[in-house]
Amino acid sequence: MDVDLDDIDLDVSAVPYSVSTGAPPDSDLVDEAIQDAYDRSVDTDDGKVADYIPILAKVDPELFGISVVENDGSKHGVGDVDHAFTIQSISKAFVWALACEELGPEKLLEVIGVNNTGLAFDSVMAIELNDGHPMNPMANAGALASTALIPGKTADDQWERILDGFSRFAGRQLEVDADVYESESAHNQRNQGIAHLLESYGRIDSDPLEVVDIYTKQCSLLVTATDLAVMGATLAHGGVNPVTGVQVVSDEVCHDTLAVLAASGLYQKSGEWLFNIGLPGKSGVTGGIMTVAPGKGGIATFSPRLDNAGNSIRGQRATAYLSRRLGLDLFASSPHNNDGDNHSDKK
Numbered sequence: 001m002d003v004d005l006d007d008i009d010l011d012v013s014a015v016p017y018s019v020s021t022g023a024p025p026d027s028d029l030v031d032e033a034i035q036d037a038y039d040r041s042v043d044t045d046d047g048k049v050a051d052y053i054p055i056l057a058k059v060d061p062e063l064f065g066i067s068v069v070e071n072d073g074s075k076h077g078v079g080d081v082d083h084a085f086t087i088q089s090i091s092k093a094f095v096w097a098l099a100c101e102e103l104g105p106e107k108l109l110e111v112i113g114v115n116n117t118g119l120a121f122d123s124v125m126a127i128e129l130n131d132g133h134p135m136n137p138m139a140n141a142g143a144l145a146s147t148a149l150i151p152g153k154t155a156d157d158q159w160e161r162i163l164d165g166f167s168r169f170a171g172r173q174l175e176v177d178a179d180v181y182e183s184e185s186a187h188n189q190r191n192q193g194i195a196h197l198l199e200s201y202g203r204i205d206s207d208p209l210e211v212v213d214i215y216t217k218q219c220s221l222l223v224t225a226t227d228l229a230v231m232g233a234t235l236a237h238g239g240v241n242p243v244t245g246v247q248v249v250s251d252e253v254c255h256d257t258l259a260v261l262a263a264s265g266l267y268q269k270s271g272e273w274l275f276n277i278g279l280p281g282k283s284g285v286t287g288g289i290m291t292v293a294p295g296k297g298g299i300a301t302f303s304p305r306l307d308n309a310g311n312s313i314r315g316q317r318a319t320a321y322l323s324r325r326l327g328l329d330l331f332a333s334s335p336h337n338n339d340g341d342n343h344s345d346k347k
């Protein structure tokens, strides 16, 4: 199932961020834009809820929320923005950022790489085709390797560091959904296989099953769309959480993380996403998509029905609309004059 943007009215009258000063539009205009994005996306029931982790199939497929957090910390939201769901693959962005903060980008480039393999998120073939390297850091193999790089004497130490880092990104103490963790742990054979393969190529040093266990916990952390927008806004704001004021990672790490997301954040559909939306983003199988507008803020959508790569369909539609409506596309030279013309042939 591909996302069809043909039937959304993407011609928008601009209420963009000021290109010259980065000054945000009036708050009520942002609220209006989010409501319009919701209204233009809510009617589609295209796509399917993930069911390869059994408990995920129980979600209400109609849930839908859109949250925007600006770099001044102001929050906007429509719909189910307070519904908690497990972060899943979006965790890959934050573990990569935390590992990069601890070890520097050279180490991550050497061990993992930053290229998109063009293959599904749980591909084993991607590892074989590349002699264990490079691995897309936003797919499972590269993500497991990132988790393994987090410093700590024991697996528990590594986990505590991840939990603490994620909580600082979100600006509140996050918790694991024990039921999701249990369900995924019982159906994790593929990730265990990937971790063993990485060990055989010398890409992870620690016990592969322990690495998978930490990775499964990080994927099982509960967040809301509002949390994800705050986490995205932290990456948009040079690593400083705009709500708490805490510096979580450096400005350089934000740059490097956003570059990785631009290349790989939506699995094998990352090129289409960048073409349509023009912003770095990261999706997860529970239906979250976190999008970052550097220097401006974070957008998060939550809607569980997915396309065939595992990306939320309503989330892609709503973000495509918001990117235009707010003039956020990094590749649009004149968002001030975003009357639709400069995007009219995008599908």
Ligand SMILES: NC(=O)CC[C@H](N)C(=O)O
Residues within 6 Å of the ligand: 088, 089, 090, 121, 122, 140, 184, 191, 216, 219, 283, 284, 285, 286, 310
């Ligand atoms: N794409 C995803 O969100 C996948 C995350 C999930 N925990 C897995 O490893 O399969």
